[in-house]
Amino acid sequence: QKEVEQDPGPLSVPEGAIVSLNCTYSNSAFQYFMWYRQYSRKGPELLMYTYSSGNKEDGRFTAQVDKSSKYISLFIRDSQPSDSATYLCAMITSSSASKIIFGSGTRLSIRP
Amino acid sequence: EAGVVQSPRYKIIEKKQPVAFWCNPISGHNTLYWYLQNLGQGPELLIRYENEEAVDDSQLPKDRFSAERLKGVDSTLKIQPAELGDSAVYLCASSFSQAGNNEQFFGPGTRLTVL
Numbered sequence: 001q002k003e004v005e006q007d008p009g010p011l012s013v014p015e016g017a018i019v020s021l022n023c024t025y026s027n028s029a030f031q032y033f034m035w036y037r038q039y040s041r042k043g044p045e046l047l048m049y050t051y052s053s054g055n056k057e058d059g060r061f062t063a064q065v066d067k068s069s070k071y072i073s074l075f076i077r078d079s080q081p082s083d084s085a086t087y088l089c090a091m092i093t094s095s096s097a098s099k100i101i102f103g104s105g106t107r108l109s110i111r112p
Numbered sequence: 113e114a115g116v117v118q119s120p121r122y123k124i125i126e127k128k129q130p131v132a133f134w135c136n137p138i139s140g141h142n143t144l145y146w147y148l149q150n151l152g153q154g155p156e157l158l159i160r161y162e163n164e165e166a167v168d169d170s171q172l173p174k175d176r177f178s179a180e181r182l183k184g185v186d187s188t189l190k191i192q193p194a195e196l197g198d199s200a201v202y203l204c205a206s207s208f209s210q211a212g213n214n215e216q217f218f219g220p221g222t223r224l225t226v227l
Contacts, residue, residue, distance in 0.1 A: 043218030099157055105154055
């Protein structure tokens, strides 16, 4: 069993829809949770970074962490075609830890 | 500010041939990482450098893979000999490691195809 599980998709939604992306994990030592966005033929770029349980909002993006269920989510409101990319969840055990454990990524397509 | 630079962007070789990838991290970043990303998977760490020192190479297949980071700046990752299963994207990332902030910045990757 992988430490981090993520539905690979692909997920296709119409422009303007709310998108929900999710990951589950098994290692209770994970403390910091991240979402990366990766466009085709590009490297991943950090989108959201949260610590422990709770919500964090940044513009159209909301990251949610539920440590009791070992479940994290990323919500995208008013989705745009430019949001079409692969979204990778990622986790580390502490703020100074360098080893990131990535999910396999969910491929998202926003239809105009 | 320039991002992480990698070259070549694409490489096609025949199995058993050697191949090398080059990475130039963001200026001032002391930590450098090499990741392997297979199709449909997330990146997996191969090796991490703190300045010139390889501090985590536990996932590097040392029988055929080698890496170096001379002078603590640029880095080279080498495969010799390459196998069919090495076809993947090789990502380089860098960060300025300090307490509470360890954001890694990724390059565009080198896409390797082994025939």
